[in-house]
Amino acid sequence: MAASSGRTVGSFLWKCGNFCFNFNTVSSNLTRQVLSRQLCVSAVFHRKNLAAAGPEKFSEEFIKKQVEEFNIGKRHLANMMGEDPETFTQGDIDRSIAYLFPSGLFDNKAKPLMKHPDEVFPKQRAVQWGADGRPFHFLFYTGKQSYYSLMHDTFTKALAVEKHQDRLRGKGLFTQDAKQISLVGSRWLLKEELEELLVETISDHDYARFIQLMERLLSLPYCSAEEDFVQRYRRQLEIQSSKQQVQPLQYDQHGVAYSTGDGRRKTATGTVLLRDSGSGSISINGTNYVHYFPVLQDREQLMFPLHFMGVLGRFDMQCSVSGGGHSSQAGALRLAISRAMLSFLSEGQVETMRQAGLLTPDPRIKERKKPGQEGARRKFTWKKR
């Protein structure tokens, strides 16, 4: 059994000593479809391989009982917090738990949590054969019944669409420019998401065949009839750049536009006041930037956002920075400058800056030293004897 890493508090409220364990959240290997930066933050990657759990550990009655306990516990919690039990949302639950059980732990998954059992317990297949041992589904003996039934369904739909097309052709009403399904802004389900949907493991090859079949369905001109079916297997992409908050420009008493920005990099924090007067002078903590950053690389870091947007001589900057070393201070200032420049730029330019990576805070921190090793990665000298 996997070790527990969290405790749900719902049943704890109901009965002391009776707690259910969350599965160890081991992130599965990301497939080639996932880019190096995790674009989709679906909860799929935090679940273990579902169908490999083996025979059922949680029966249906058990799950139902857990759901009841959760709901009752939710009402108790609402009463405790003095709120209305009817309108108590999951966010309220989380805040109340954080208030009642303050945790000094750093790992979010180790803190106490109270969530609906469907989110806590992985989905499991109900028993698939009856009392006489005969399986319910006709494709049970293929081993991947849900997958093959899905493939069969899709193909049936494709055949139906083709039949519809033939009928139209027969009547002479066939046109190429029928209404098409819009695929912009959405992506196919990932293999892990499909596995979660089907509650069984599929191989890469199977997944590829599935996508191939869906594409074939989409290639038919009259596939808009099956739009609902297709959209069930697609997810919307979030537009990243709309997450940027662009503050409006401020004007000081002389009418000169200015804006501020701050940035952080690896324990160095910096703030920048960007002024639109135009001479290209920069002062950092009161001194000239050539004296503060004698290393060329740091000055280049400062130059990059301005040079990228082509506004090198336009802004005056007053920066203050503390913490870290010279390189991290330069990185912090670079982020601060980019953020301050957002107010002066248009939407398209903001998007180009985001794609250039100027607006992304660098998440790298010094890695923790582990016991039994000399450093974070370096091991002690290996002696053969």
Added chain:
Amino acid sequence: MEWHQTPGNHALCMRYHSTPAITTSLSSPIKVPPSSCGQEAVGMELETRPETLSIFRTQENDPACQSEQHLGQYYTVPPSHFHTVFPHGLPPRYQQQVKTFNEGCVMVRQPALELISHLKRADYSKPTMRYLLYGVKGSGKTMSLCHTVHYCSTQGWLVLHIPDAHLWVKNCKELLPSSYHASRFDQPIQASNWLRNFRTTNEHFLSKIKLRQRYVWTKRESTEEGRPLGELVDMGVSRVKSSSDVVGAVLKELRLQAGGTEGGFRLAVAVDGVNGLWGRTTLKKEDKSPVAPEELTLVHNLRKMINNDWCGGAVIATLSQTGSLYAPSSAYLPQELLGEEGFDSMDPFVPVPVSLYSEKEFESCYLYYLDRHWLQHPHSRTEEGKKELIFLSNRNPSVLERLCAFL
């Protein structure tokens, strides 16, 4: 391929040209620089940009005749002057640049012009005026000093150029106790080096100046009154042990004779890094106690020179943080670098601030590097490249030079 004699005192040099017609049109108003070997493209450059040459270069090679209209332009130091006037005075990076470009070009800048105008108008019967060049690191103080020294030598002055006073207060391998004065220390190597360079600079004066006093070096050696200075200097160079005392004697003689009416000459004392004379030293005595600057013969004598109790010349000095000991790197004002003692001794003086490049000066420096093909990167020729250079160097001359070195 043609042989051409360019205007001015240049040696004969070869130049590769694509068409001979260019030389005739360009030779008269615009001075064509001597090209280093293999620069066929120089001819092509001249074709395309004849006007820009005149912006950053000037014909006027004589510092005495330069004025405000030449500000920001480069003038060439004639090679014949080069080795005599500046055997030891130039910054090392500039010397490397001269070797690379095969010519020594100096920019005419405001501080140097100001100094030269002061020198022209000064009254030499009064006690010596002292001028102090100060500015942030790398802003061109030493180069301005060298410019002024060139002016002085073209005017026929006797130039006493101490390249860096910091060299005398640190990194000295040999410290001999002085024979003349018990508590002082001699630095034979530095003294003899300096004397050798002094000899190269002021050859023609050495025979003219006669000693006014008899100097006894050892029981057997002495220099009589009336002997030429050259003999003294030669003796100092050959007898290394007493070279520091020779330096002291030379300085004393020059001080006495500078303003004199008979055979009077003007004396220019140019000291670079003058704040080294009043700071601390890194030298230690044998018992590991630190040596104060006063205890060094060379420093002691030089301080006497800088005092304005003589007339008939000028003292031009620069502050330098780069070689200075125990001074914070952000200090550049006279008070900070000289310290109290130094400030009191230098007081009163004429401060001459040296600033970073102005726009025009930066422009001409940039064009000069382009002309010399120093900026090889194609992006550096564009407007954006220029803006990048301005940003990265903040118009600081030395930073710009180091930046362009690898472009």
